[in-house]
Amino acid sequence: xxxxERIGRKLQKAxxxxxxxxxxxxxxxxxxxxxxxxxxxxxxxxYFAELEKICAILKRPLTYFLENQDPxxxxxxxxxxLLQEPHMEDILLQAGGLTPSQRKSVLEYIxxxxxxxxxxx
Numbered sequence: 219x220x221x222x223e224r225i226g227r228k229l230q231k232a233x234x235x236x237x238x239x240x241x242x243x244x245x246x247x248x249x250x251x252x253x254x255x256x257x258x259x260x261x262x263x264x265y266f267a268e269l270e271k272i273c274a275i276l277k278r279p280l281t282y283f284l285e286n287q288d289p290x291x292x293x294x295x296x297x298x299x300l301l302q303e304p305h306m307e308d309i310l311l312q313a314g315g316l317t318p319s320q321r322k323s324v325l326e327y328i329x330x331x332x333x334x335x336x337x338x339x
Contacts, residue, residue, distance in 0.1 A: 222264070225257075225283050226261075228282060229258050230258040240254050240255060246275050247268065265314065266311075
């Protein structure tokens with residue numbers, strides 16, 4: 219199961235525990251029911267800003283969605299722990315205001331910088 223599927227399953231579980239339908243949550247998020255369905259199935263990326271809205275509506279901490287509960291999938295990239303690193307939250311908040319094209323450019327820069335500094339991607 220990939221990260222999007224894991225977050226999607228947690229989203230569906232939290233929504234159902236809150237007693238909300240897909241239509242109701244989608245309406246509060248300002249997206250279509252189909253989009254929410256794709257989020258829950260892990261077929262569409264949830265951006266950080268959307269995830270923050272979901273957390274507020276469903277009254278769940280961000281870590282609920284980001285922590286890896288399956289030890290078999292622990293790849294050392296635990297997003298909840300990463301958010302605790304210096305500057306990471308600020309970086310993500312700033313990236314939320316970028317266009318997808320700008321985010322891609324930032325990602326390419328990070329990959330280039332890691333390669334240049336350490337020889338690995």
